[in-house]
Amino acid sequence: MDSPALEISQLSIKFKSNNQKEITAVENVSLNINSNEFVSIIGPSGCGKSTLLRAAAGLERPQFGKIRVDGHIVTHPGADRGMVFQTYTLFPWLTTYENILFSLKKSPLSTPEKEALVNHYIQMIGLEGFENAYPNQLSGGMRQRVAIARALVYQPKILLMDEPFGALDAQTRMSMQELLLDVWDQQRLAVLFVTHDVEEAVILSDRIYVMSNRPGRIKTMIDVELPRPRGLIDLESSPAFLSYKRNLLDLIRQESNFYQKIPLSEKIA
Numbered sequence: 001m002d003s004p005a006l007e008i009s010q011l012s013i014k015f016k017s018n019n020q021k022e023i024t025a026v027e028n029v030s031l032n033i034n035s036n037e038f039v040s041i042i043g044p045s046g047c048g049k050s051t052l053l054r055a056a057a058g059l060e061r062p063q064f065g066k067i068r069v070d071g072h073i074v075t076h077p078g079a080d081r082g083m084v085f086q087t088y089t090l091f092p093w094l095t096t097y098e099n100i101l102f103s104l105k106k107s108p109l110s111t112p113e114k115e116a117l118v119n120h121y122i123q124m125i126g127l128e129g130f131e132n133a134y135p136n137q138l139s140g141g142m143r144q145r146v147a148i149a150r151a152l153v154y155q156p157k158i159l160l161m162d163e164p165f166g167a168l169d170a171q172t173r174m175s176m177q178e179l180l181l182d183v184w185d186q187q188r189l190a191v192l193f194v195t196h197d198v199e200e201a202v203i204l205s206d207r208i209y210v211m212s213n214r215p216g217r218i219k220t221m222i223d224v225e226l227p228r229p230r231g232l233i234d235l236e237s238s239p240a241f242l243s244y245k246r247n248l249l250d251l252i253r254q255e256s257n258f259y260q261k262i263p264l265s266e267k268i269a
């Protein structure tokens, strides 16, 4: 049988706080993502979502447990994983085209092959005409499109996304979700997506892992059995969508400090 694209087993990560107290950010987390799956992680603020994603990227070293990509143990960042963060991480002195091309710096491809790939991704993210624009000439949504193209251009096996649309307004966020669904439909690579936003998780995912309050453990896993392709406007008013949303909101509220005894779904009903 093929290995999962990403396999996280019994992962625990601890930090030392400023006053030298030990903080367990992630505790005994295990999850697998198959090569064409879209998986999200949600949970209360500070529960260790970003830490888990950074560990998958090879940016955090676990005290316990293993992370494997295609069966190989992760020890540092690598070209098999693309990363998109919430804050804009483009080089301000490079244009759209140059920012994307920069990702191929270490690639053995020829210059014409690299140029063809960059042009392909510029078209995929809908930024034709903005090839020569600098990041400060682009809107927030456009910058995140460039960040997505930059992560995809070296054709990673997994895309790791940490609240990539968290800083965008509602309208732009929705069009970015549609764009990401289109891109994912064309690429069908594994995606691990961290979000605070329950609706966003349901819209995008095949599966959602809900994390507990710190120390972050996997509280539960939910399969999202909504048909694809997903048209956002119809989807968001469908009874199945609303039922996933209520269930997830209840699960997260149980973990938050503001938990009240009456389940949220009863209040909405």
Ligand SMILES: Nc1ncnc2c1ncn2[C@@H]1O[C@H](COP(=O)(O)OP(=O)(O)OP(=O)(O)O)[C@@H](O)[C@H]1O
Residues within 6 Å of the ligand: 015, 016, 017, 023, 024, 025, 043, 044, 045, 046, 047, 048, 049, 050, 051, 052, 196, 214
């Ligand atoms: N480098 C670090 N040093 C010390 N503590 C850290 C470090 N990185 C994260 N933490 C702590 O680990 C815990 C988990 O942080 P993390 O950023 O992973 O949570 P999160 O779920 O992504 O939060 P949010 O949803 O608010 O972004 C927090 O208590 C945080 O303060």
